[in-house]
Amino acid sequence: MTSSERAYVLGTDQEELLRLGTQHRLWAESALRLWERAAIRPGERVLDVGCGPGFASRDLAALVGPAGAVVGVDESARFVAHFTREAASQHLDHVRALEGDVHHLPDLLRGHAPFDAAYIRWVLCFTRDTERVIRGIASALRPGGRIIIQDYFNYQGSTCLAPRAPVFDRTIEAVSRSWRDSGGDTDVMGRVPGWLLGAGFRIDHWGALQRCARPTDTMWTWPTIFWKSFLPRLVESGHLSAADKAEFDAHWARASADPAAWIALPTVFEVIATKAE
Ligand SMILES: C[S@@+](CC[C@H](N)C(=O)[O-])C[C@H]1O[C@@H](n2cnc3c(N)ncnc32)[C@H](O)[C@@H]1O
DSSP, X not given: OOHHHHHSTTOOSHHHHHHHHHHHHHHHHHHHHHHHHTTOOTTOEEXXXXXXXXXXXXXXXXXXXXXXXXXXXXXXXXXXXXXXXXXXXXXXXXXXXXXXXXXXXXXXXXXXXXXXXXXXXXXXXXXXXXXXXXXHHHHHEEEEEEEEEEEESSHHHHOXXXXXXXXXXXXXXXHHHHHHHTTOOTTGGGTHHHHHHHTTEXXXXXXXXXXXXXXXXXGGXXXXXXXXXXXXXXXXXXXXXXXXXXXXXXXXXXXXTOTTOEEEOOOEEEEEEEXXX
């Protein structure tokens, strides 16, 4: 296990890898809609920043086709190895992953041709110096290149179970605090427009996706698999007591069987911005 594997708050084990695959399926439609809005097209070179095991990268590869290229960057050696194996097994010769910290994009991408677009989803909420990451992406793009971001703001306020339950609210507070304690920010999208403008981007699109789910909905799976993989880590890190986790698990099991329950999922904010010509 590398040091980045140990440090990354959500972990990089097999359970998290599978969770990222399910998560991508559940959110693939909104990603595709955003890529279409940003006019990703055949022949383009796209950078997938914090690509994880490459679920979004492989969809992007289908959009840019063999005349284009997708380069993913992630600090997890395990995710990069999975990415590389999958790309090879699908004969995606125009797709590759680089292992490294997204705070060091100019070094990692030295020798690479400029990119037409960069996609970064659910990564900036984990980075310690997000302004630096955005500046690094700006330097990797050609003039007129687009940055496409999906991430959180007001995570704690927007994630609610109905009817309300104090243990749910305590758990969401613990999630948010644990990300902050490891250098992240569940409010990161609040500051992204300022950083984009400061890095010379023009903001073309700003929007929000507010999803909710009832227990019988496919989308109920998203929070369910997140609690399963992440709450044990929260107990391990001391952000959540074992008693609260047990109470939370029992409450979630009851809510999952309650046709009157529903959940407001964390709002995902999205932006498309263009680097000055
Ligand atoms: C929640 S996952 C999202 C993965 C992918 N972007 C997606 O939407 O499916 C966050 C990813 O960011 C990566 N990551 C977090 N901080 C990083 C850093 N400083 N440098 C490189 N990768 C990082 C993690 O390894 C993980 O794969």
